[in-house]
Amino acid sequence: MGIDIRLPLGILFLLLGLTLVAYGALSDPSLYQQSLGINVNSIGECLLIFGAMMFILSRRAAARPETIPQSPRSSSH
Numbered sequence: 001m002g003i004d005i006r007l008p009l010g011i012l013f014l015l016l017g018l019t020l021v022a023y024g025a026l027s028d029p030s031l032y033q034q035s036l037g038i039n040v041n042s043i044g045e046c047l048l049i050f051g052a053m054m055f056i057l058s059r060r061a062a063a064r065p066e067t068i069p070q071s072p073r074s075s076s077h
Contacts (some may be wrong), residue, residue, distance in 0.1 A: 007055065010052070010054030014047075016047050017046075018052070
């Protein structure tokens with residue numbers, strides 16, 4: 001079994017994305033006047049999508065049975 005970086009990466013981005021989305025949804029809209037009215041915390045949605053994708057891919061890889069590569073047989077005469 002190899003090391004799969006997708007699981008901790010997915011969890012990290014999911015938590016960070018959830019934090020940014022929650023902060024952006026609950027914060028005062030007047031804070032965003034400095035950023036031309038753009039809610040920069042909406043970047044959290046992109047982080048959520050990326051984190052969910054990494055998490056799902058890691059779970060799919062863990063559920064798949066591991067196959068052992070077969071070496072080609074040499075024919076001896």
